[in-house]
Amino acid sequence: MKAQSTLTCPVCRHQATETMPIDACQFFYDCAECGTRLKPKPGDCCVFCSYGSVPCPPVQENRQGCCG
Template identity: 70%
Template sequence: MHETSVILSSTITCPICRFKATETMPSDACQYFYECKGCGAILRPKVGDCCVFCSYGTVPCPPIQAQSGRGRCC
């Protein structure tokens, strides 16, 4: 049986100022809002994404990772 490990760290890139910050994602929930540490903009998920990590992060959120990237998590 193959067990997939879930990555809890993702680097968010602000679409406005391009500031990058590495954050720890919640392991059991989606994060709908994120305040950019560069410009202070409040980021929200893009249409069709469940959270800011899926929209702007280098790694999708843990619930999506656990589903192997299929479907919606929330």
């Protein structure tokens, strides 16, 4: 299981590699470059599943579209 994911801001395209929570989903993330608050896209459980290079650990573990 991968613990890091690179988030890409959809507004300014800034990228930041972050360590993901192991046992939870992260619903919000503030872009360090432009300040945009990222929220999951409809159907995704967290910002890593929507904007990251790797889905969150609960999704990696469960291989499902959403963590519970």
